[in-house]
Amino acid sequence: MKGWWEQLMHLLNDLNEMGVVLSRVNNSCRTASKEPVNTFQTVSSISDREVNSTDSDHSSIIPIQNKVVCEPEEVLVPALPETACVERGYITPQQVYNLLNAEEGQPALYDPYYMLILDCRSAERYKESHVVTARAAVTVIHPELGCLISCIELQKYSIILLYAEEGCSPVGSVKARADSPDLQRCFFQLSALGMDPVILLGGFSAFHALYPFLCTPRMVLLEPERHTLTIYPSEILEGALYQGSASQASNYRIIKNLHITHVVNATANCPDTFPTTLCYLRLRLSDDAQQDLVEALPLASRFINTALKAEPAGRVLVHCSMGRSRSSALTLAFLMEHRRWSLLHALRWLKERRACTAPNVNFLRQLLTYEEQLFGSRLTSLDDIRR
Template identity: 75%
Template sequence: MARSQDGCTDSSTFWPVAVKKAANPECLPSKTMGIALSRSDKCRIVSSTGLRSSAPGENSASCSEMNGIVKPSRNDIIQGSQTNNEEELLVPALPEKADIERGYVTPQQVYNLLNAEAGEPALHDPYYMLILDCRSADRYKQSHLVTARASVTVIHPDLGCLISCVQLQEFSIILLYAEEGHSPVGSQEARADNPTLQHCFFQLSALGMDPVILLGGYSAFHSLYPFLCTPRMVLLESERRLLTIYPSEILEGALYQGSASQAQDYRIIKNLHITHVVNATAEISDAFPNVLRYLRLRLSDDAQQDLRQALPEASRFIAAALRGSPGSPGGRVLVHCSLGRSRSSVLTLGFLMEQRRWSLLHAFRWLKERRTCAAPNAGFLRQLSEYEEQLFGRRLTSLDDIRL
């Protein structure tokens, strides 16, 4: 099982992404990524003088019970974007779920796994993730996910495993993909569409592994993240250290969180189609002021830093950027500080709390599942707890439940 924030398993909130069966969950590296399973609920605004029910279709999220990871629409992302005033309180909502077949991971999850950081980029570790391309050799040579290997070089379709079981157990994550793929693993449709992938999946399972399959295959991933596909074979640690690590994708195709160095890399800005940037640093200047729109907040990573103005200001800026204007589509926002861990995290959490109407705990879990290195300092967490009370009229989260 994937770990909860305190290192213990929590089947009500997370399910495994792809870890070997023989692994002890307590010893798994933090780079494995869980998947949110919280229920959806309705969003409402409540007057401080009494409750007001939502009108049909007003600020309400779907309540269908579904499994897997959330894929919010742009309307979901910016729902409730109106600014709170002193007479309004928010009614908390819960993250909605999308229907994802167990054993599959979405392209967004794979993107965040490839760009995960835990002290340093996880992808620099050759035993972090084994990606097996189960397409033809010609398709692999044309282009494949970065660091992927041709499955025939690892799992021979007739002769069996060409890499020892001991070596396989070194990997934290084993990911398989074909050209496309949506059918439930093991189904007749899946066996007919992707026989090589199905053979690898069950062969690895028989060896005690827990591989997972990329939903939609290479074509789905390439359509969203072509810059993470390459014709080059990248296997050695020295080669991996030359790879570009991208900001974490917090809301798909909308909100990203990362470091100052990423915010200063124009190739990253261009590839992610970033239009707006929240610069939470006091020491680092805006990199592309003539191209992008910036909000500069000049915060210090100090537990005594006052966030009372910064939280609503950042939330309004992000919401307006994602919403766009009449005749202009919504943009994409990068929130950054120096390392992308503390100051940027507190602003992202504040946005999720106010604009998505999630409690601090739900927002925190959502963020950590997509950016494992997120770690707002203790003073920031206390102020987020106060902000939660300001938004909802009461504190919904015990800080004892927040595990960095």
């Protein structure tokens, strides 16, 4: 009898433990049958082969029913973006790259008064190669004649950028004056005229090392000449993540010069242009109030992260038709999940690098929900991101 009683007690304990396990499973998973009819397959249910497929049909969003969708085992801890410490008066090569390729309606560089770039090196070095649309500084700030352009004309420019061959010493320091006297003279003469010039950190050599395709021996100043220039996607993470338009994604020169290896195509109809040479994730999305991103956000985030962490690391271009709404939503999802930034911080980061960023209100609301799923609580309000 004693042995029988012990066996019964062991059986009850096992059942009790099983109940605890089942309780944990029920708390952490929910079945798609409790969701609306048109649910979507989650990232965890799609194989790496499908995510990395070059066949756009294999990587499209496909409605799946009766799938088990598990909640994240643990929420993310929010982090703040880390920004490089740059000396006062300087601007980084990446910032210059994004300014050169900024778009507001049309490419900003097409406007002759958008940016005045002054090459403060020798005339010989300028003729060899210079940043696209740059002018020799001597044509604006002459060593003896002074400023050759009126203050009224100078005030028409949104940005005045100066650069020497190299240099990153504090503006006005003894070392800066010794390393690039012509640049320092131009800087303080323009400042005295009420201008607010900035200096390219590291000079022409640093910019040319990263973006040789934006350097040229040609003088490109007039508006018709500017319209012949190639406008590149915005660089969101240096040498890693880019965001742009469908036309840029189909331009072989851009793909080659940026060393793009992976593309997220968020358009409804634009085809994958280079399916035999690039790895595509095709998400057929519409930029409207009805488009559901429940599948697209984690899928794009995972695809981008996998590409950037590959050996060797890939370079990813995220695009929609104009590179403003759909592509922005997918880029933001990646920054939130894999950089652990709140939606507010991710949006600020993105807008600093791509000023035309404008996800529609429907996408913003879904991104707020995604933020809550990732971090366990809502960190951003709709009012914060619509200001």
